[in-house]
Amino acid sequence: MLTHPFSLNYRSFLPLLCLLVLATSCKKEFDAPPVRDLPVGQVLTVAQLRALFQGSPKHFGGDSSFYAVVTADEQNGNLYRNIYVQDHTGAIQLRLQNPGGLYQGDSIRVYLPGTVLSSFSGMLQLDSVDVDNNVVKQATNVVKLPTLVTIPQITSAMQGMLIRLDSVEFSEAQLGMDYADAVGQQTQNRDLVDCAGNSVLVRTSGYANFAGDELPFGRGSFVAVVGQFNTDMQLFIRNVNEVQLNGPRCDGSVGPPPCEYAVTPVAGVQNDFSDVLIDNVDYSNPDWVNINEQGNRFWRGRIFGGDKYLRATGYAGAGVSVPPTESWLITPPVQASGSPTLSFRSAMAFWTHVGDDPFRLYISTNFDGCEIADATWTEITGFPEPTSSSSNYQWVQSGQINLGTYLPGGFSGNYHIGFRYYSVGTQTTTIDVDDISIQ
């Protein structure tokens, strides 16, 4: 139909056609650079390497290498720019110029030129190891079993070795502590002891991914690498799963059952206790904690005139003196965000308390869901609540309580609100709470 779309000469368009052809091949490939090799040179054992240290730093020059297997790496954050390697003759710590790149089980050849053999506070180390330039990997996932030793056997001669201790436990005085200060990211020492009373330090970085874990209670086996700081021998955990202190302690005691609390943090709380089904039965809600810290009474669900709410009381009959009763109702973990506010209503009946309060309100940022006593509780005050002069069963609205003033500035973790009821002797005032809301 259109045999001559252009009245111009066709040749005019040749340059354009050339362009189109050229446009199809735009990217160019780069040549891979020629392969460079690290020479092997003289081969040393780790023991021979260690023997080269004569009191002053040794800078390596000419070609030499040694072969070893990585026994501890940086993956769990406990070691940083520090790894441990071992062969059949001994072990040594490598200090890396840059973090990363070597993993437990790597069988490596370390090419020595550029590295420095030196001692740091009694610990022999091979410093300035550049993984990119000093290390050639030979194989992966090589298993090096830890050497079984006892605490007294851990001496300078064991420096850098991967060891296992059986039948050890953390010192009684430190139970309840964490491995290190994960919040402040501070490195800390703990004492590991055997039943004979020998002890050795366990040193853990605040950056370790288990730093915030609580020390295990029991006694058992423990795998670590050996370090030294002046005269102190130190153990570094390479994998927290290799700390198996599960058995009874030397004194025969067994630990409390582990806390199993896995309630998903919530953004806010709304509870009018409409889930109370039967009047005067202990309140049960999987997301809420209802504990008797003392005595045997819990917060109970009540249904009255269609209204559902919770009640705590120590009352056991007119004039009956009761043992101390402490009942806690604790909210699910709430994710802190902005300036949250809490509101609820409460009422009292038959006030008999003298001096002490039957009801106190607390907030905690470290409640584990099990042990009230282990958590830090800050009391919340200054909101309207029933007093001895209130009318029985007369609801008092708390109003909006600003929780922001009780939380650390910029806090973004989880917190719990605790409603604590306490009675003792004949001080058995009844307390009701309802309509708990956190926004």
Add this chain to the structure above:
Amino acid sequence: MHNRTRQGSRTREPNPFPIILRAAVFALCACGLQAAHAQTDSTMVPALVDTTRVGEEPRLPVFTITADDLDSELGSQDIAGILQSSRDVFTATAGFNFGSARFRIRGYDSRNMLVSINGILANDLESGWASWSQWGGLNDVTRWSQVRTGIAPSRLNFGGLGGYTDIQMRAGEMRRGVRVSYASTNRAYRNRIMFTASTGMRKDGWAFTMSGSRRWAEEGYVPGTTFDAYAYLLSAEKKINDQHSVVFTGLGAPMLQGRQGLAVQEAYDLTGSNYYNPNWGLQDGVVRNARMSFVHRPMVMASHYWKPDERTTWKTTLFYTFGRDGRTTLQWFDARDPRPDYYRYLPSFYNTTDPSEADALTDAWANDVNTSQINWDQLHFANGKNLYTVQNADGIAGNSVTGNRSKYIVEEQRADPSRIGLNTVYSRQLEDNAQITYGGSLQRQRTHYFKTIDDLLGGDFWLDVDQFATRDFNDTLIAQNDLDMTNKVVREGDRFGYDYDIHTRYYNAFMQYEGKWENLEYYGGADLSFTQFWRDSRLRNGRFPEESFGTSEKQSFLTYGVKAGATYKISGRQFISANAAWMTRPPVARAAYLSPRTRGAVLDGLTDESIYSGDINYILRFPRLKGRASLYYTKIMDQVWSRSFYHDEFRTLVNYAMTGVDQLHTGGELGIEANLNSTLTLTAVYADGRYLYDSRPNASITRDNSPEVFATDRTVYWKNYRVGGMPQTAASLGLRYNSPRFWFVGFNANYFDNLYLDPNPDRRTSEAIGNFFDSDPQVAQLLDQTKLDANYTVDVFLGKSWLVKGYRIAVNATVSNLLNNQDFRIGGFEQLRYDRTDVDRFPPRFSYLFGRNYFAMVTFSF
């Protein structure tokens, strides 16, 4: 730039100087207005932004108006024609002479300038930016554009805050002939050849235009920047009858470019060049740039032009654009940072702790290319011996893969757009010369974000896990980028990391009425738009197993705009005009997500932006003196801002999101062109603006690789900090001699002042100040905004043309920055990463104006 014949200068005009005086007074008023806004926010004084995530932002459209365009529009006599910006000396000068210093008219970013091709909006729906590179190299065709700045009547669309540019690509309206040109330059590229042929409207009712070009350089002005770009266009128009014409156009511009990276001043000083580029290095002796971009987004469109009668036009265009937009970058895992200008590799890192190491590094930076640039051979060497076994590879239990795991790779980050749109505009002339215009458009865009392995650099594979997550959590699943195929082993060409689409929908309708009285023309318009966007991800990652996968919540916004303006004719030579607009618009989809690569969560408090704006203009159109003086005021409210960067306090990658970002732009513009005699033309242009942040935004900081919220409701004390990235003051004085013998020569002297870097928001918070006392030096270091020095440049240009037997040959050349000023900082950014006790540890990165550079072209046309 071509010869330009002067006309109308023979009749004697009244003395123009009183008018200049009046214009000067106007300008003074503009300055006074700004002074009223000069107080700063509390203790804060002001500075640009880390581009960790958001790519480089295109500047104001590169003006391609030439003297040709100005000529072509002479003869149009109505006021609307007079206001046409391509005839406006201010806009033309700003485009020509200020562009290299990143001047932006009224301080508006590209999002505020609507760009359309044959009426179809070309601004990307997701970013709002118009990407001129999409049709780069088609200058012969795209220079036929209609440009208006500021709020203005438009028979194409509602227009942007900063105006609009409409590129006409209609084969039937292209001048018949062939044009071939060659240009030599030393800027981004070195050579350009361009070819364009148009048939004009043929007797059979068909018209065709073809154009193509290549622009290339082994190395541009900046070391390590390669350039290779092609462009092609084919347009055919068929005039069916006097009422109907259809136009089919297809175009594209594949462009491969090695990019420039901005460096800290220390690196410039060490290498002795302000054009030091950290992006390249030697691989086997050959220069290789780590940051390449390869972009090719072809566009096809079909337009229908309908003239039911003499008074009515109805234009409808259907278009589709697609293609690739890829940018490469280095990536590494469990290894040293391979970038040569990482702060720990600079001598300053050791100045106090280890002076001998600092000296050694200073020497290496000056003399060892493998220190000052990327050492590609070393990266290959390290990768080639990093034996690694991936257990349970590709999610298959017991499947182990052993090989050299790359520690360093080059990855290509892709953002491939595809967009389809339909646009229709009906315009009719009513009685009394009034004009009514209705229009609407439907657009859908999908941008596919993913990355691929471009080069394993000598290794055998890459393991697809997140580096930060492996460090921060004691759970190997968390680090997985794809929970449905854990421990994924990827090789060259494979996708990894993230893979999601951002979908955008945009539907709008507008109308405009233009009325004309004897001495007054006025218009009013209104627009209603619906915008919707959402994220749809193909991968489920370990950090956000719920939020990372599938379709996220759809964000919908119904927005509107109204505008009005009037021009009063004082005489046939003097006009006063005023324009005003009030509008709302949706937040930019690209900034709305906290971290779209990891999850679908949007910023808290995402809301419409609202804008009010107005200007007053005084316009002169004497035959020997033309000019305009304007004052403007624009307030933009409730913008959002989001970036990701490494936060030193929290020691991890964070998403930093702000809402309630307000901006206030005020200022004045003055442009005068005087014909001193029939051959000499003097131009004087002055722009003085004050572009401020005008609120205290609310910031939240979220961990990039977990739902942990580090901070909310953090107040950013940003009020009265200057908006960074462009000179807020610019002036130009030019003189041009036009010989009647078809040659011309001229120069421009340009002056720039009040350039700032955009302020890093987190440094302007009470958390950053913490417990420093006012007397502590850190307070001023944290708060002071980085101001760049005022500078000036001189440009010269010349040209000549000949007519030989019906062939026209033209030669012209421009030399910019004639005085070779290599110390002119034109931009950069304050690093978002900062150390509050040692602010200089992460100093700003700067970019410099090119030194002396030229563009010379010879054109052959017939």
